[in-house]
Amino acid sequence: MNDLHAVLWIARKDLLQEARSKAVTVATVFFSAVTLGVLAFAFGENPLLMREGAMGALWVALAFAGVISAAQSWQADLEDGALEALLAWPVPRAAVYLGKLLANWGLMTALGFVLLPLAGGLYGADIGGGAATSAGAGGGGGETAPALVVAVLLGTIAAGTLGFALIAVFYAGLTANLRARESLLPVLMFPVVVPILLAAVRASNALVGSGDLDLAWAWLRLLVGFDLVYAVVCLVLFRFVVEA
Amino acid sequence: MIDAAARLRRPPWLRIYLGITLLLFLAAAAFGLLFSPRDVTQGDLIRIMYAHVSVAWISFVAVGLTAVFGALYLWRGKRRDDVLAVASGEMGLFFASLTIIGGMTYSRPTLNTFWTWDAKLTLTAIMVALMVGYFIVRGLIDDPVRRGRVSAVVAIVAAASLPFNYLAAEWFRTLHPAKSVALDGSGVTMDGTMLAVLLFNTFVAGLIYLGFMLDRVRLGHVEAALEEERSLAATRQAPMGKEVVRV
Numbered sequence: 001m002n003d004l005h006a007v008l009w010i011a012r013k014d015l016l017q018e019a020r021s022k023a024v025t026v027a028t029v030f031f032s033a034v035t036l037g038v039l040a041f042a043f044g045e046n047p048l049l050m051r052e053g054a055m056g057a058l059w060v061a062l063a064f065a066g067v068i069s070a071a072q073s074w075q076a077d078l079e080d081g082a083l084e085a086l087l088a089w090p091v092p093r094a095a096v097y098l099g100k101l102l103a104n105w106g107l108m109t110a111l112g113f114v115l116l117p118l119a120g121g122l123y124g125a126d127i128g129g130g131a132a133t134s135a136g137a138g139g140g141g142g143e144t145a146p147a148l149v150v151a152v153l154l155g156t157i158a159a160g161t162l163g164f165a166l167i168a169v170f171y172a173g174l175t176a177n178l179r180a181r182e183s184l185l186p187v188l189m190f191p192v193v194v195p196i197l198l199a200a201v202r203a204s205n206a207l208v209g210s211g212d213l214d215l216a217w218a219w220l221r222l223l224v225g226f227d228l229v230y231a232v233v234c235l236v237l238f239r240f241v242v243e244a
Numbered sequence: 245m246i247d248a249a250a251r252l253r254r255p256p257w258l259r260i261y262l263g264i265t266l267l268l269f270l271a272a273a274a275f276g277l278l279f280s281p282r283d284v285t286q287g288d289l290i291r292i293m294y295a296h297v298s299v300a301w302i303s304f305v306a307v308g309l310t311a312v313f314g315a316l317y318l319w320r321g322k323r324r325d326d327v328l329a330v331a332s333g334e335m336g337l338f339f340a341s342l343t344i345i346g347g348m349t350y351s352r353p354t355l356n357t358f359w360t361w362d363a364k365l366t367l368t369a370i371m372v373a374l375m376v377g378y379f380i381v382r383g384l385i386d387d388p389v390r391r392g393r394v395s396a397v398v399a400i401v402a403a404a405s406l407p408f409n410y411l412a413a414e415w416f417r418t419l420h421p422a423k424s425v426a427l428d429g430s431g432v433t434m435d436g437t438m439l440a441v442l443l444f445n446t447f448v449a450g451l452i453y454l455g456f457m458l459d460r461v462r463l464g465h466v467e468a469a470l471e472e473e474r475s476l477a478a479t480r481q482a483p484m485g486k487e488v489v490r491v
Contacts, residue, residue: 167401170401174381174394174397174398175381178381178384178385179384180384184377184380184381184384187373187376187377187380188377188380188381188398190373191370191371191373191374191377191402191405191409192374192401192402192405194370194405194409194412194413195405195408195409195411195412198412198413198415198416199412202415218415219415222408222411222412222415225408226408229404229408230401230404233400233401233404234401237318237397237400237401240318240393240394240396240397241394241397243390243393
């Protein structure tokens with residue numbers, strides 16, 4: 001079995017585990033929905049503030065969901081020595097990381113796609129409407145089709161959740177067998193993912209608010225750059241994370 | 245048995261170095277407070293800049309070196325590299341905290357607020373959070389080898405995030421149709437004398453960093469030797485067949 005097969009096999013294993021137990025799905029969907037609700041209550045007095053905060057709330061919910069998802073995926077492997085068996089397998093450590101990363105990224109992207117209309121509805125933000133406004137008024141990026149804006153928005157969600165998943169899976173592996181891991185994982189992770197959070201929120205706001213593809217693209221460049229750099233850094237360093 | 249008491253005494257050359265550094269620090273403070281010109285717009289308030297900017301630059305160097313020493317530890321596995329990494333990390337955290345305090349002191353009279361989301365200040369705050377995470381992780385692991393490895397990884401990831409954090413924080417308020425004005429006081433063009441005083445202050449801050457590093461590394465070696473001695477003693481006392489405790 002070559003390395004790519006190993007990566008896909010591990011991703012498939014994690015996704016199958018999730019499909020059967022639904023532990024992560026239930027936890028993340030409900031936690032994200034509760035987060036969106038709580039933030040809606042916090043900012044609900046001002047409808048304009050709520051509409052402009054819709055994407056910010058979405059990304060906060062996704063960030064916390066990423067923490068839960070990554071932590072849970074490692075905990076499941078720590079039971080009954082499954083992780084040691086996995087590490088005893090003659091594949092590179094990076095393959096284990098990539099497999100878990102793919103599984104977590106898939107779950108979080110799916111969650112993001114589900115939360116997007118929810119955030120739009122709860123906060124009164126018209127997801128596709130920004131582009132329609134800009135196209136109708138002839139301003140912003142000129143003729144930006146709503147479908148294109150929504151597609152770029154979905155791409156932003158995928159790029160942002162990739163960044164979260166990269167760091168979350170990495171640090172969750174690091175803290176998996178430490179004491180106080182539940183509180184340590186966000187403490188370690190959030191300062192590192194600040195650029196992702198910032199870039200993703202700004203890009204999403206640009207797309208939803210005014211359909212401004214140029215502004216969104218400026219932030220997307222930072223996002224994609226971060227993803228690329230961290231993919232390399234985490235892949236290279238991962239083997240030091242899981243050594244006994 | 246190591247003679248901890250003897251090894252804890254500062255060697256004479258270190259005392260001399262620290263003494264000279266103290267004198268140079270007093271000279272730098274005198275230059276900053278007394279012998280440098282006032283600023284055209286900020287008057288005497290600009291003098292905080294000498295303490296704030298110099299310490300900020302050294303804090304970034306210290307955090308960068310923590311990651312470098314960590315990488316060396318991962319590569320070579322010598323305990324000495326881990327000792328250097330911890331010492332540099334402590335200095336980085338200390339100087340970054342001083343930067344924040346200086347920044348808050350600076351922004352209160354100039355901008356009438358204790359905190360601005362200025363790119364550099366935000367970056368320093370994030371760096372403090374990253375280094376605090378580094379030390380929390382170190383505190384949770386008892387095995388020195390694993391501790392060194394894990395904290396090296398944390399330091400490298402943290403240092404790698406700094407350029408991105410800076411870019412994100414820089415664009416945070418400015419990459420937007422409504423531009424905001426960022427005032428960090430140093431300006432692009434600086435009076436020649438002020439630049440000279442700033443560079444001298446930075447040099448002295450670097451000497452202070454080096455002095456603390458030398459002292460801390462000395463202590464770190466004693467700590468490492470003591471730790472090794474204790475773990476050897478514990479192994480000798482442990483009965484046979486005891487299960488291995490993983491951390």
